[in-house]
Amino acid sequence: MKILLDSGIxxxxxxxxxxxxxxxxxxxDHQIFxxxxxxxxxxxxxxxxxxxxxxMSICESGKINETxxxxxxxxxxxxxQVLSIPxxxxxxxxxxxxxxxxLPNDALLIASCKIHxxxxxxxxxADFFNACKEEGIxxxxxxxxxxxxxxx
Numbered sequence: 001m002k003i004l005l006d007s008g009i010x011x012x013x014x015x016x017x018x019x020x021x022x023x024x025x026x027x028x029d030h031q032i033f034x035x036x037x038x039x040x041x042x043x044x045x046x047x048x049x050x051x052x053x054x055x056m057s058i059c060e061s062g063k064i065n066e067t068x069x070x071x072x073x074x075x076x077x078x079x080x081q082v083l084s085i086p087x088x089x090x091x092x093x094x095x096x097x098x099x100x101x102x103l104p105n106d107a108l109l110i111a112s113c114k115i116h117x118x119x120x121x122x123x124x125x126a127d128f129f130n131a132c133k134e135e136g137i138x139x140x141x142x143x144x145x146x147x148x149x150x151x152x
Contacts, residue, residue: 004038024143033082036082047064093111123140
């Protein structure tokens with residue numbers, strides 16, 4: 001199965017507050033995707049997690065290299081395939097924003113799923129609930145959801 005991750009899955013994993021779902025996904029044979037927006041949101045938050053202060057403060061102090069140097073970010077990100085955001089996703093995302101009251105990045109994630117025929121989103125964000133339900137996309141928020149989809 002193809003699964004698109006929301007950035008919150010990666011961020012909570014880095015915080016070590018919610019690791020069970022991503023651990024289960026990484027141990028599975030599923031194709032796990034992120035897109036450039038998920039990458040951007042994740043890496044921005046990672047700077048704050050690792051640096052213990054706002055990402056802007058880290059940037060302004062010239063400490064991005066120092067902050068990322070002790071984290072194997074590239075290896076971690078290599079666990080995921082990167083899904084492009086096609087041009088057709090932009091107008092579709094606007095429609096989803098209006099229809100489901102989604103913020104732009106969330107709407108682009110759902111639009112990417114639709115265009116790339118990905119039927120599962122992993123996210124802790126309840127904002128996805130209605131959009132996923134209406135668009136025929138399964139929302140996975142915990143390991144039990146994943147197990148249910150696999151019939152285990």
